[in-house]
Amino acid sequence: MGAKSAETRARILEAAMDLFRRQGFEETTMREIAAEAGVATGAAYYYFDSKDAIALAFYDQAQQDLEPLLAQALAGPQTLRDRLSALLEVKLRYFAPNRRLLGALAAHADPEHPLSPFSQQTRQIRERDVESFARALAGSGIRLPRDLSPQLPRLLWMYQMGLILFWIYDRSPAQRRTAGLIARSAAIVERLVKLAAFPPMRPVRRMVVELMQSVSEDS
């Protein structure tokens, strides 16, 4: 893509995000997006064949933007709970201006919907996001049981999805309830991950690993 072309694409994406925030995702048309960006409707379709494609481009952009911020957030904290808190805080702060938009998109839990966090279309984004939890774990100094280790980043990713859902509908000032939930739950997660290595936990650990494997094999 040439510089001019990349610039136009970025302008359309930005105009779309503006409109989505102001008037809602469902309520916005490609025609309006093109007008807002100052391009012909056909030109908008040249770059994005649908609003869904724009939303996916937003997810993708977010991931690129977050990469250095996450690296920075994970540079300091040592304990798993602090690393998880830092990681989640950075993500939520980044998405805060689009919290309501995420609410509209979060309605798609159906894995067959392109914008679902569980869809084929978001797979690559999801896998890279799971990676961020692998990094949070790696620097924590906790020795992970061998069987659990490959599954744990994905388990933590699911934990994150639950927190994000809570955050989207958190109407407390500055989403204070979510902050409290993150602090408390991250401490619990750290404790459970440490406990998972103890011999009496072995049977339940194996059951969890097998459950995770069976779910991902099926899909």
Next chain:
Amino acid sequence: MGAKSAETRARILEAAMDLFRRQGFEETTMREIAAEAGVATGAAYYYFDSKDAIALAFYDQAQQDLEPLLAQALAGPQTLRDRLSALLEVKLRYFAPNRRLLGALAAHADPEHPLSPFSQQTRQIRERDVESFARALAGSGIRLPRDLSPQLPRLLWMYQMGLILFWIYDRSPAQRRTAGLIARSAAIVERLVKLAAFPPMRPVRRMVVELMQSVSEDS
């Protein structure tokens, strides 16, 4: 409510459910529901002031219908895993004809939406549903730690909500994947509940209890 009145109300509810299943919840109007039930639109509004009210009446009806079925399902099995499986199986079998409709309603995770499973409007239904888990626990013979005991039914209810979400979008034949997930996860839940009583689990147990308390106090 007189017998005639109750009969009319039931007829409207049934007509509405038929239409919701056939053409979708969002796509159905009160006018169509009235026509399908053979009553004037005004009469339909006399019994239900909105489609949301009809959906809530359906939830309510479901709970009444399920009561004896759940009692029966819990009469046999002894272990917690079997009791949980039996309870979930009965509920999913009951809702199976309306699985797609539940998908449409499940889009409302927002606690401020009347049809959300977390809303004020569904509170009573939710509390009675939580009760079914208290009964599943009570008959299992597992001695529950005192601090965890009051919170556990609610934790299990959340576990159920996760399973229901999985089931709604489960496209495997006869939702076989969900059946597998229930069997595996119920065994894990049983193991964790038993482990929770062990002394080394005490700190994490307390953290979970405090988390649950803080979330329900806030709301």
